[in-house]
Amino acid sequence: xxxxxxxPSRVICKSGTSVKIECRSLDFQAxxxxxxxxxxxxxxxxxxxxxxxxxxTYEQGVExxxxxxxxxxxxxxxxxxxxxxxxxxxxxxxxxxxxxxxxSETQYFGPGTRLLVL
Amino acid sequence: xxxxxxxxxxxxLSEEAFLxxxxxYTATGYPSLFWYVQYPGEGxxxxxxxxxxxxxxxxxxxxxxxxxxxxxxxxxxxxxxxxDSAVYFxxxxxxxxxxxxxxxxxxxxxx
Numbered sequence: 001x002x003x004x005x006x007x008p009s010r011v012i013c014k015s016g017t018s019v020k021i022e023c024r025s026l027d028f029q030a031x032x033x034x035x036x037x038x039x040x041x042x043x044x045x046x047x048x049x050x051x052x053x054x055x056x057t058y059e060q061g062v063e064x065x066x067x068x069x070x071x072x073x074x075x076x077x078x079x080x081x082x083x084x085x086x087x088x089x090x091x092x093x094x095x096x097x098x099x100x101x102x103x104s105e106t107q108y109f110g111p112g113t114r115l116l117v118l
Numbered sequence: 119x120x121x122x123x124x125x126x127x128x129x130x131l132s133e134e135a136f137l138x139x140x141x142x143y144t145a146t147g148y149p150s151l152f153w154y155v156q157y158p159g160e161g162x163x164x165x166x167x168x169x170x171x172x173x174x175x176x177x178x179x180x181x182x183x184x185x186x187x188x189x190x191x192x193x194x195x196x197x198x199x200x201x202d203s204a205v206y207f208x209x210x211x212x213x214x215x216x217x218x219x220x221x222x223x224x225x226x227x228x229x
Contacts, residue, residue: 004161006161018200019204020207032215034216035216041221042221042222043122043219043221043222044207044217046212046216046217046218049214049215049216054154057214073217093162095160095162095217102174106164107164108218109161109162109163110161111159111161112161
């Protein structure tokens with residue numbers, strides 16, 4: 001089946017630094033990738049929708065200048081948490097939707113990235 | 119707006135017990151409904167889905183029926199195994215193609 005990878009799986013950083021998280025579709029092309037955030041014992045909340053070659057669409061309340069998303073190719077999207085603060089500590093999950101006719105409904109999820117900001 | 123409510127866990131069952139995880143939704147229209155499963159250390163995987171009312175999704179012995187009358191999509195399995203231990207998420211498809219998730223229900227199956 002389709003595989004989505006995320007890197008790193010876990011990162012610890014100091015407050016004020018920036019962290020980049022990569023999301024790759026390994027064996028398929030993804031025109032759309034989604035970035036979610038999950039708090040402990042909470043649901044996954046959509047942060048932004050990333051379309052290859054265009055600007056990401058952010059959900060209400062998500063700061064676009066803080067969470068920079070780049071979707072430069074059909075297999076890679078990156079999320080950069082700029083000037084990270086302890087409240088940004090969370091579990092970040094990406095998903096990719098296959099760019100093939102008839103397969104547009106299925107999303108494939110990465111394993112997630114645990115971010116801890118000290 | 120659209121939302122999903124699922125029963126809170128954790129749920130602990132003995133092997134071969136019957137499983138039900140309740141899920142209800144609030145939505146405009148009739149969106150596609152999904153159950154995703156997350157095994158320890160892995161990403162979410164699609165378990166089953168239903169795209170219209172009265173559809174039944176099934177996979178690996180799990181079933182869920184899209185009930186528009188009760189706005190529900192309960193997950194059931196007749197006989198659970200230890201390997202079914204995981205977190206289960208109910209979700210509906212949003213207007214942008216994104217998924218709107220419930221909070222997840224952790225299932226632990228004891229031998």
